[in-house]
Amino acid sequence: MKQLWAPWRIDYILGPKPDECVFCLPSPAEDEERLVLYRGKSCFVIMNKFPYNNGHIMVCPYRHVMAIEDLTPEESGEAMSLLQRCATILREHFHCEGINIGLNQGQAAGAGVREHLHFHLVPRWNGDSSFIAVMDEVRTMPQHLSETYKALAPKFKKLAQAAP
Secondary structure, three states, rough: OOOOOOOOHHHHHHHHOOOOOOOOOHHHHHHHHEEEEEEEEOOEEEEEOOOOOOEEEEEEEOOOOOOOOHOOHHHHHHHHHHHHHHHHHHHHHOOOOEEEEEOOOOOHHHHOOOOOOEEEEEEEEOOOOOOOHHHHOOOOOOOOHHHHHHHHHHHHHHHHHHHO
């Protein structure tokens, strides 16, 4: 029998499922619980609750839009700026050797939440898709989500303080 430890999954399994969009954010009072790292003018940064790798974060517009062509110039500009800043933070904190940055637009493209556009940033290291992933389609997560949040939050707080 194969077993993997993924303690963050129990909250999803046992907890109530939201009726509303997971990317339409309520008040900032819920930011730590929802893993929101940064709130900008038109976009925000949030950790993925079901990550592919440690440090998997997303950049999302506040506005509930499905397609990149529906973004305003302000939203597009802030999203790109945040993608650049996030890449820098991930490299500095995780010492990753690469970063997958992408957008899955539409269900056919693999979007898990197709109704609300979101960009993924996934830190990568040489060999992180080791034999365990190849042999059994399994990934290991060396750090709990709450610990990753606590480590990244101060870096994004500095980003918020530096914003105009």
